[in-house]
Amino acid sequence: MQRLNKTTTILFWFLLIGAVLVVVFPVAWVTLTAFRSAAESFSPAPPYTFTLDNLRAILLSEDYPVYISNSLIVAGVSTLVSLVIGAVTGYTLARFRSVGTRTIFGALFIFRAIPPIATLIPLYLIVHAMGLYDTLVGILIPFIAAHICFASWIMRGFFEEIPAELEEAAMIDGCSQWGAFLRVSLPNSLPGLTAAGCLMFLADWNQFLFPVILTGRRATRLLTVGIAQSVQEHGVEWHLMTASAVVAMVPAFLIIVAVQRYLVRGLTLGGVKE
C-alpha cells in the first residue's frame, strides 16, 4: 500500500463516500419511508415524522406474520436439508478424484447454469401431480434442487482446503472413511457450512419465481410473494410496502453484521474458485 498525499486522500474519501451513498440510497430511502407517517409517504418533501405505526401495521396484520413464518420455515428446512446433502457430496467430490466424480461435478455446474425458468413449467406440473401444489413442501422441491448444486460446489472448495493428511492420520489410527469425514473433516469445515448455510438461507428467503407459481392461498404465501402482490390486492400503499420491505431485509442485515467474513468467503468460493 503506497502512502497517499493529501489531495489523493480527499479524492479517495470523496469517491468512496459517493459510491456508498449511491449503493445505500435505495435501501435507506425505503427504510426512512417505512418509519414516516402514511400521509407523508406520498411526497419525498419534509416533514419527516418518526412513527412505528407502519411496522406495527405489518407485524400485527392478519397476513404478514403468516408470510414471515412461512418464509422462515421454508428457508430453514431447505437450508438444513441442502447442507447435509451438499456436505456429503462436496466432501466426496473433493476427496475422490476420478472420471466419475469429475463428470458429476461438471453436471452439477451445468444444472446451475440452467435458468430456473427452464424447469418452472414441468416442476409446476410435477408438483401438482404429486398433490403438493399450494403446500410449503411443494416450494421446498425446487429450492433444494437449486441448492444441492450450489452447496456441493461450495463445500467441495472448503473441503479441498482441509489437508487430507489430517484424515489419513485418523484412518491409520483405525477410523473408517465415515469416521474420518464426520469426526475430522466436518468439524473443520464449520466456516464453510456457515457460509453456505447463510447464503442458501438468504437465497431462499429472497426467492420469488417458484413460490409465486407453486402457491395460491394466503396460508402458504412467502413474504416476497406477499410484498409483490400487496400492490394488486390493496393498491399502492407506500408506507406499508416500505415497512414490509424493511421486514424482508432483516435477515440480510443480521447475517451481514454477524458473519460478514464467512459470507464473503462463501461468495467468492461459490463464485469463482474451482
Next chain:
Amino acid sequence: MKDFAPTRRFHLTPSQRFVVLTLLPAALYLLAFQLTPLLYAAYISVHEFSPWAPSHNFVGIQNYVQFLLDPNARTALFNSTLYIIAVVPCSFVLGFALALLLNRDFPGKMAIRALLLLPLVISPIVAGTAWAFIFNDQYGFANYVLRVVKLPTFVWLADPVLAFWVIILVGIWITTPFFFIVLFAGLQSLPVAPYEAAMIDGASARQTLRYVTIPLLSPVIALSVILMTLEALRVYDTVYLLTYGGPGRATEVLSILAYKESFQFYHMGYGASISNVTAIIGIAVGVLFLRVLRRQTGRE
C-alpha cells in the same frame, strides 16, 4: 487419488461404497427434480400442451418456429441481450473500480464493505420495490428532484424506452457488488513480488494495473463475468416488480415472456419452447465456464 472403479460386479470396497452412498442422495434428487423436469420440458415444447387436457397434440418444432416468428419473442430476445451486454460490462467496470479503491487500509473498511454488499444480500423483490418507489412518476424521489431543480419530469416506468433503462440501472445496482467482492478478494490474494518488480522497473500506476494486476486477475475476471452473464440471463424478479414487461410488452425479457405465455395465456407448449431456448443459451455459457475452469486447473 483413490480409485473406485468396480472390481467385481456386486462387491464394492468400503471406499467405493462410501463414494456411491455419499453421491446417491444428490444424484437421485437431481435426477427426479432437475433432469426429469428438463426432459419433460422438452416433451411439452413439441406438443400443443394444455395442462389439464387428457392428451396433447404432437406439433413437432412448431412452437420453436413460432418463437422465431413471434414479434414479442424478438423483443424479449433483444431485451435480454441488451440487458446482458449493458449490465455485465458496466457492473464489471464499476465493481473493479470499487475493488481497486478499497484495496488499501483505511478506517471503517469493514463497515463500508458491508454497506457495499447490501444490494447483493437483499431480495430482488425488495430492490425492485425500492427502485419502483424512487421512479414512481407521482410520489417518487427521482421526479421530486427534477421538480425541485425545475426540470421536466418523466413517467419513467410507463415509457417503453426509459423503463428498460431503469431495469438496466437496477440490474447494475444489484450486480456491481458481486464483481466488487469477488475482485476485491482476488486483489487481496495477489502475490506481492510482481508489484515490487513493477515498482523497481518504474512502472506507473496505470501500467501496473494494465500489465500486472489485470493479467494476474484474469482467471477471476473471466469466471465472474461468465457467472454474472448467467445471472443476467435469468433476470426476472426486478422486471416483474418494476414493469411486469410493460408498457404493453415493451420490456419483456425471455423469462418474463416464458412466464406470461405459460401461466397467463396458458400456451404451455410455446412457453416451454421459450424457456428451453433460454436454457440452451445458459448451457452454452456454462460449458464455456467449465472450459475456462479446465484450462485454469491445467495451467496450475
